[in-house]
Structures are given as C-alpha cells and as structure tokens.
Amino acid sequence: MKVITNSPKETISFGKKIAKSLKGGEVVLLMGDLGAGKTTFVKGVAAGLGVKNTITSPTFVLMKVYKISASAKSYGGQSENIKIKKNIKVLVHIDAYRGLDLNDLENIGALEYFGEHDTICLVEWGGALLDYCRKKGIRCKKILINNINQKTREFIY
Amino acid sequence: MIILGIETSCDETAASVVKVECGKFFILSNIVSSQVKVHAKYGGVVPEVAARLHIKVVLPIIQQALAEARCSWKKIDCIAVCAGPGLMSSLHVGVETAKTLAYVFKKPLIKVNHLEGHIFSGQNKVKEWKLPIIGLVVSGGHTQIYLIRNYLKYKIIGGTIDDAAGEAFDKVAKILGLGYPGGPVIGKYIAKAKGHPSSGLRVTKEQRNITLPRPMIRSNDLQMSFSGLKTAVLYAWRDCQLKLKGDELENARVNLAADFQQAVVDVLVTKTLKAVKKYNAKTVVLGGGVSANLELRRQLAEAIDSGFPPSLKLWRTRLSGMTINKVKLVVPELKMTGDNATMIAKAAYYHIKRKDFISPFALTADVNWELKSR
Numbered sequence: 001m002k003v004i005t006n007s008p009k010e011t012i013s014f015g016k017k018i019a020k021s022l023k024g025g026e027v028v029l030l031m032g033d034l035g036a037g038k039t040t041f042v043k044g045v046a047a048g049l050g051v052k053n054t055i056t057s058p059t060f061v062l063m064k065v066y067k068i069s070a071s072a073k074s075y076g077g078q079s080e081n082i083k084i085k086k087n088i089k090v091l092v093h094i095d096a097y098r099g100l101d102l103n104d105l106e107n108i109g110a111l112e113y114f115g116e117h118d119t120i121c122l123v124e125w126g127g128a129l130l131d132y133c134r135k136k137g138i139r140c141k142k143i144l145i146n147n148i149n150q151k152t153r154e155f156i157y
Numbered sequence: 158m159i160i161l162g163i164e165t166s167c168d169e170t171a172a173s174v175v176k177v178e179c180g181k182f183f184i185l186s187n188i189v190s191s192q193v194k195v196h197a198k199y200g201g202v203v204p205e206v207a208a209r210l211h212i213k214v215v216l217p218i219i220q221q222a223l224a225e226a227r228c229s230w231k232k233i234d235c236i237a238v239c240a241g242p243g244l245m246s247s248l249h250v251g252v253e254t255a256k257t258l259a260y261v262f263k264k265p266l267i268k269v270n271h272l273e274g275h276i277f278s279g280q281n282k283v284k285e286w287k288l289p290i291i292g293l294v295v296s297g298g299h300t301q302i303y304l305i306r307n308y309l310k311y312k313i314i315g316g317t318i319d320d321a322a323g324e325a326f327d328k329v330a331k332i333l334g335l336g337y338p339g340g341p342v343i344g345k346y347i348a349k350a351k352g353h354p355s356s357g358l359r360v361t362k363e364q365r366n367i368t369l370p371r372p373m374i375r376s377n378d379l380q381m382s383f384s385g386l387k388t389a390v391l392y393a394w395r396d397c398q399l400k401l402k403g404d405e406l407e408n409a410r411v412n413l414a415a416d417f418q419q420a421v422v423d424v425l426v427t428k429t430l431k432a433v434k435k436y437n438a439k440t441v442v443l444g445g446g447v448s449a450n451l452e453l454r455r456q457l458a459e460a461i462d463s464g465f466p467p468s469l470k471l472w473r474t475r476l477s478g479m480t481i482n483k484v485k486l487v488v489p490e491l492k493m494t495g496d497n498a499t500m501i502a503k504a505a506y507y508h509i510k511r512k513d514f515i516s517p518f519a520l521t522a523d524v525n526w527e528l529k530s531r
Contacts, residue, residue, distance in 0.1 A: 033391075035387055040384070054318050055319075059327075060202075060321060061244065064525070099199065107205045108204055109245065150389075
C-alpha cells in the first residue's frame with residue numbers, strides 16, 4: 001500500500017492510523033533517509049497507542065522504552081477519545097542508525113522485547129532485521145519512507 | 158572531605174579526586190580517557206565496543222586519579238558514581254566498579270545523575286550560585302532546561318521534543334560530509350574556512366540572511382526542536398549539489414554549516430533567555446558537550462549582557478522588552494565541558510551533606526534516569 005503525507009502533521013495522523021492496526025507483539029521496521037520522518041511517524045504511533053511521554057530521538061541512547069498506562073485515554077488535549085488496546089503496554093523505540101547489528105541489539109537488551117505480546121517495537125533503520133524476524137516467527141511490518149520533496153513523504157507498506 | 162568520582166556513562170572513562178575544604182572545591186586529579194577516535198569510524202558510539210574499552214581502562218584510570226592526587230584509599234571519604242542516564246552497557250562498568258570498591262574498602266557510596274553532574278561542572282565553591290538557577294544542559298543525548306529553585310531541587314521546564322542539539326550537529330556533519338563528532342568538526346570547519354582559527358567567528362552579512370529555519374523559536378513555551386532543522390539542511394545541501402560546482406559548492410557548504418550552527422545557537426539562546434525572564438533567575442548555568450561550542454558560549458554571554466540575541470534582528474522587538482538584570486552566566490572551562498568525573502564528585506558533595514548514601518547491594522544503573530528532586 002502507498003500513502004502520501006504532505007506535512008509532519010499528516011505523518012503523525014498516519015502513524016495513529018497504523019497504531020490502530022497493531023495488535024501487540026509486532027516489530028515495525030522503518031526505512032528511509034535522514035530527515036524522512038521516521039521519528040515523526042513514531043510520534044504518531046505512540047500517540048495512537050496512548051503513550052503520554054514526548055517521543056524524542058533514540059539515536060544517542062539507541063533504545064527508549066515507554067510504558068503505556070491504562071488510564072491514558074485522550075491525548076494532546078483533543079476531545080477525541082482513543083480506545084487504548086489494553087493488551088499493549090509497552091512501546092519500544094529503537095534506532096539502528098549507526099549500523100547496529102543483531103549482536104549489538106542483543107547487547108542493549110532490545111531483542112528481549114521482540115515478539116512480546118504486550119509490546120510494540122519500532123526500529124528505525126531496521127531493514128536488516130527482516131530475515132531475523134521471519135526466522136523467529138515474529139510478526140513484522142516493513143514501512144519504507146521516501147522523501148518526495150521537502151514536505152511530501154511517501155509511505156510504502 | 159575527599160571524594161572519588163567515577164563516570165562511564167557513554168564513551169569516556171573518567172575518574173577524579175576532589176577535595177572539599179572551607180566551602181571550596183579543589184580538583185586534586187581529573188583523568189579522562191576518551192574513546193572518541195575508536196568510535197569515529199562508526200560515526201557514533203558503539204555500545205559493545207564502548208563497554209569493552211571501559212572495562213579495560215576503568216581500574217588503571219582510577220589508580221591514576223589516586224596517584225596524581227597523591228591520595229591513598231584511606232584518605233577517600235566517599236565514592237561517587239554516575240548511575241545514569243546513559244548507555245546501559247557503559248554505565249554498568251562504572252557502577253559495578255564503584256560498588257565493588259565501596260564494599261571492599263568500606264566506603265560510603267553515592268549515586269549521581271549524569272545531567273546533575275553537567276550542571277555542577279562549572280562550580281568552584283559550594284553553593285556559589287544565587288538561586289533560582291536556570292540550567293541549560295546540551296549534549297549529544299540531551300537538550301534540556303532545568304529550573305533549580307533550591308540546591309538539589311530540579312524541575313524540567315523545557316527541552317527538545319525530538320533530536321538533541323549535539324545529535325543534530327552529528328547528523329548535519331554527516332549530511333555535509335564533514336565527519337564525526339559533529340560539534341567540533343563543524344566548528345573547526347567554519348573557523349578554518351573563514352581564516353579565524355578557533356577565535357570567535359563573526360557571521361558575515363550574507364550569512365545573516367536567514368535561510369534555515371529556527372524551529373519553534375516563536376513558540377511561547379520552552380520547547381525546542383532540531384529534527385526539522387536537520388531536514389532543512391539536507392534539502393538545502395541537495396539543492397546546492399545539483400546547482401553548484403567547485404569553489405561555489407564549497408562556499409555553499411561553509412555557509413550552510415555556519416547558518417546551521419547559528420540556528421542552533423539562536424534557538425538555545427532565545428529559549429534560555431525566555432526561561433530566565435519567566436522564572437526571574439539569578440544564575441544561568443551552561444553544561445554538556447555542546448557547551449564547548451565557542452559561538453554558543455560567546456553569544457549566550459552577549460545575550461545575557463544585553464538582553465537579546467544579537468543575530469536575531471527579527472525577534473529583537475519580541476525580546477527587547479526583557480530586562481535582564483544581574484544575571485550571572487556560568488560556563489564550565491573547556492576541558493570540563495565533556496564528560497568527566499570531577500562534575501560527578503562535585504554534585505555528590507551535596508548528596509553527602511544530605512546523607513543520600515546507598516548500599517553497594519542496592520545500587521543499579523538506570524538508563525533512563527530522569528533528573529528530578531529526590
């Protein structure tokens with residue numbers, strides 16, 4: 001499927017939409033150049049899942065873990081209520097920007113979260129993990145982000 | 158009182174011996190072993206490699222710190238260690254070492270937050286600064302503004318909503334093909350190109366024509382964003398590469414690098430001034446790796462003297478209403494801007510006074526340790 005977004009705002013809405021389709025236990029692999037909007041997309045998914053914290057870039061610390069509290073029902077002060085899927089309790093945001101391989105991911109404890117039924121893992125620059133996930137039978141989603149121009153992004157998934 | 162500080166949160170192994178006497182901090186030794194050259198070829202810190210190098214040097218570094226301070230284990234009153242935030246595998250090395258040493262030599266143990274350390278890195282005397290304090294911590298992993306109404310009482314009042322400032326430097330340096338680590342390579346590159354080696358570079362007239370955005374600079378809160386700025390550089394550079402060649406292209410790269418640096422400085426300075434005004438701060442403290450940036454140091458000082466960021470004509474009217482009186486700016490010495498253990502020992506002193514000791518069996522590293530009052 002292809003989706004075009006024309007602003008960071010639209011990218012966030014798209015992330016929220018994807019969040020609705022997640023059941024728990026998925027690993028989402030994000031591919032796209034610097035500045036494609038991977039972190040922005042993750043902000044959307046997180047909002048959609050009911051994460052209250054600000055999602056900041058995990059490039060430096062490599063992995064950030066966000067707990068989703070059951071009480072979180074609305075976000076951003078909007079009246080729109082999001083039905084939080086009770087079974088999704090943890091969002092893990094990983095950045096493999098520096099070419100982290102499986103070994104590195106195991107070392108930082110990231111692999112322990114893969115496939116956990118109450119956890120969603122989003123891996124930026126995670127294209128190389130596709131084979132691993134398939135071998136282990138972990139449900140994974142591949143999302144490719146293309147920079148069309150300064151504002152427009154194309155999501156292929 | 159003599160404190161041994163240990164710091165291994167990222168890619169620097171550091172140990173330091175600090176003596177506190179008559180309300181003054183005396184740095185008896187400050188040893189830092191940096192792995193930056195090892196990680197440069199990967200374009201960032203690789204956790205597995207970092208941890209291994211930490212293990213290799215942590216004990217020799219501690220021994221060296223004690224030897225240089227002419228200090229035996231007997232004289233050490235307390236061991237202070239950075240327990241987070243940072244990279245898990247790196248933090249563990251320092252924390253486990255400190256725990257073992259504290260247990261073996263029967264010394265009290267104090268855990269210190271890394272960001273708290275950065276805030277204290279410029280302090281020379283105990284409780285030297287007037288309250289309230291605005292602490293701006295800018296590094297590769299963090300960009301945060303803290304309000305300190307009382308010593309050891311921290312409140313986060315602003316910060317980045319996406320990339321840290323240092324991270325933006327790293328990524329922009331990569332986009333422009335300048336190398337790693339981003340902050341120093343961009344600074345040196347601009348200085349070299351302009352023929353002002355390491356001296357405070359003045360931005361030329363042409364460069365004042367703002368081309369890159371200053372994200373969120375007009376927002377009323379103290380939040381910042383550097384991710385969009387990085388993307389703007391990416392597109393501007395792509396354009397240049399398509400249109401320009403040779404010297405012109407090189408010139409464009411210099412201008413882009415300079416404007417990027419200026420954009421980061423503009424945002425940081427503006428938000429700091431806003432915080433000062435809002436909370437009526439008496440002291441501004443700068444800390445973290447990016448505080449080594451000469452432009453940030455110079456322009457923040459200038460701005461605090463005059464009340465508005467000099468390069469920001471556009472926003473001058475908005476900010477000129479700010480009268481900032483008797484605000485003291487504290488900037489750490491250049492060698493204390495990066496990660497070091499002296500800052501850990503200094504911050505630990507306040508915790509020792511409050512008896513925040515922790516048992517070696519209870520201490521663990523906390524990767525996401527948020528700095529708040531404890």
